[in-house]
Amino acid sequence: MxxxxxxxxxxxxxxxxxxxxxxxxxxxxxxxxxxxxxxxxxxxxxxxxxxxxxxxxxxxxxxxxxxxxxxxxxxxxxxxxxxxxxxxxxxxxxxxxxxxxxxxxxxxxxxxxxRHQFDLNENATNIGELLSDGVYRVVRNAGVLRTGMQHGLVVCWGGHSIGTEEYKFCKRVGYQLGLRNLGIITGCGPGAMKAPMKGAAIGHAKQQHEPRRYIGLTENSIIAAEPPNAIVNELVIMPDIEKRLEAFVRVGHGLIVFPGGPGTAEEILYALALKLHPKNANLQLPLIFAAGESSRGYFDAMDTFLRKALGDDIAQHYQLIVGNPEAIAREMREAVTNVMDYRCEQNDSFSYNWGLHIPEALQTPFIATHDSMAELDLHLSREPYELAVELRRVFSGVVSGNIKEAGIRAVRDHGPFQLSGDQALMDTIDQLLQSMVAEGRMKIAGDYIPCYEIRS
The missing domain is CATH 3.30.1850.10 (MoCo carrier protein-like)
Known part of the structure; x- marks a missing residue:
């Protein structure tokens, strides 16, 4: 119509x-x-x-x-x-x-x-610093960075294609976060990006809390596929997913992940790659996996995937809380307070996490093409943080093939992206992706035709 x-x-x-x-x-x-x-x-x-x-x-x-x-x-x-x-x-x-x-x-x-903030001199040697400075300038120009009293901003990641019960759970968590005067940052789209903002708006209204901050961070190639939801009152458009992800972790004080699809897996792997990097050994970046009772299977599958791919020690870097919105919000409120205390001790900014080290491998744009996807180094012998970086690119490519204009066109013209590597690793990637397909987490509507093929 x-x-x-x-x-x-x-x-x-x-x-x-x-x-x-x-x-x-x-x-x-x-x-x-x-x-x-x-x-x-x-x-x-x-x-x-x-x-x-x-x-x-x-x-x-x-x-x-x-x-x-x-x-x-x-x-x-x-x-x-x-x-x-x-x-x-x-x-x-x-x-x-x-x-x-x-x-x-x-x-x-x-x-x-x-468009002018990331035009770097090809002879520059401090590329990573220049890229981080560019991200800072963009969010500063957008008015996102505030001085004075900071109540904390919680990044909420999760899928745009979720069911009614998951949506209600995300909204209840957002309500509890709002009661604790925490602002919300999401990818600005529907589903698990909208629900926490909607819940927090009610919590903020009850507390008569100001300012009521609902920040949407998106990027050029995805905004049309995930239009901003009606709650967003601060919008920032980054030029690519890598700078968007950096803005999330620089501006936010803690991360809550709800069930989602390949984009959510990409975000999880980005956060874990940072936590695994030796230079971030003292990193204060709380990460909570949050799900209702009916969605616990999503994080069981995610936990299995992460342990098989990155080792059992990876589980120490995240916390799973099931079916208890109040507990999630209390845990995050305490964690954000600890983050603020730590930044005060380190003389770091409350509004922008300069102390976080982001390797260039996570800053360099990954353009999903058939060649770049086929060339990914997917082997269990790699260092965990390096493998996490590469796995992040796998799921970034699947997102591109699913909903980004260039990726959709490439798959339509040349067939599915090809992924290959160690058999055990490829099997666990395939199992996680198949579970997302079975649960309808790839698209909002219509039958899903995979944009990828797994090869050993």
Missing amino acids: TTKKIPSTIVSPEGTLEHLSAMEVDELTRTKFDHPIYTLFRQCALAVLNAGAQTDSVEDLMAEFADFEIHFVRQDRGIRLHLINAPGDAFVDGKMIHGVRKLLFSVLRDVLYV
């Missing part, structure tokens, strides 16, 4: 970008429809205007709104946006919803600003 569209409307800046430089205005107003800046902004803007939609298909969204256009209109030291055939759900009585308008200009802010 075709969604109602608004034929024509003019939108003024909200939240950010009330002021632009003369050069920025000139650049935007001269931008052509086939320019990379316009293409990127149009796709991200359409995702924001489609906020709250239950979809994970970039192609369906783009086809539905193929006639959507944005024109930049010059005004004094800034611009307005002329939207043509915009999604009607973003409007009430002909006026754009206030929160949507704010997110729309957050998109433009990041498209303008982010």
Whole structure:
């Protein structure tokens, strides 16, 4: 069924970008429809205007709104946006919803600003430091970093395709976190990214807690497949998944993981690769696996996979709490307080974790292609933190093949990605992925056709 569209409307800046430089205005107003800046902004803007939609298909969204256009209109030291055939759900009585308008200009802010932050000199030797500094500048420019009293921000990871009972459990955990004055950071999409924010909003309202922070961290290639949910009130768009993941662990004070699909496995492996790295031996980054009674099997399968792939000692780096939202929130509240105390002792920032070491292998963008997936070094003889880095790329590639436009196109044109390595490791990867397929964790709707093949 075709969604109602608004034929024509003019939108003024909200939240950010009330002021632009003369050069920025000139650049935007001269931008052509086939320019990379316009293409990127149009796709991200359409995702924001489609906020709250239950979809994970970039192609369906783009086809539905193929006639959507944005024109930049010059005004004094800034611009307005002329939207043509915009999604009607973003409007009430002909006026754009206030929160949507704010997110729309957050998109433009990041498209303008982010593209210049990671243009590194090819002769630079401190690439890792420069990349971390770039991530810092992006979140600072977005207004995410705050001074003064810090109550703590909890990163909640989990799947966009989850069932009703899992959604309710995530929401109850979010409510308990909100009662304890903890802000929420998620990937900004539906499912386990929306539910904790929705629950926390009720908890914050009961406590009359301010500010009520619901931060969505996304990236260019995934935002259209996972449009921001309606609770997000601070949106940041990073240029790729690696910088998005770094922003999560730099800005957040603790991690809670709910059941999810390959993207959640990618996030878990990213966090564990950091915890396993020798330079992070004293790392304060609490990691809790949280599930309702009916979803315990997900983390049983995840625990089995992690132990077989990385050794039994890996279990000391995470805590599993089942069926008790209050216990999860109490544990995280105490852990976040300990993180704050530790940062105070180390003279580290409360709002940005500079003390965390992130190796370049986790910062370098992994582009999922048939060649890059086939070349992954998947052998149990590797050091655990190195193998965790490589396994993170496996699941990143599966995410790309499932919901990212470039990955979907590559699989459609050339067939499934091929994965190979040690037989025992390949078997345990296959078992985990098959369990996700069986539980419907790969897609929100429709039959799932695997974008990968496992080979020994």
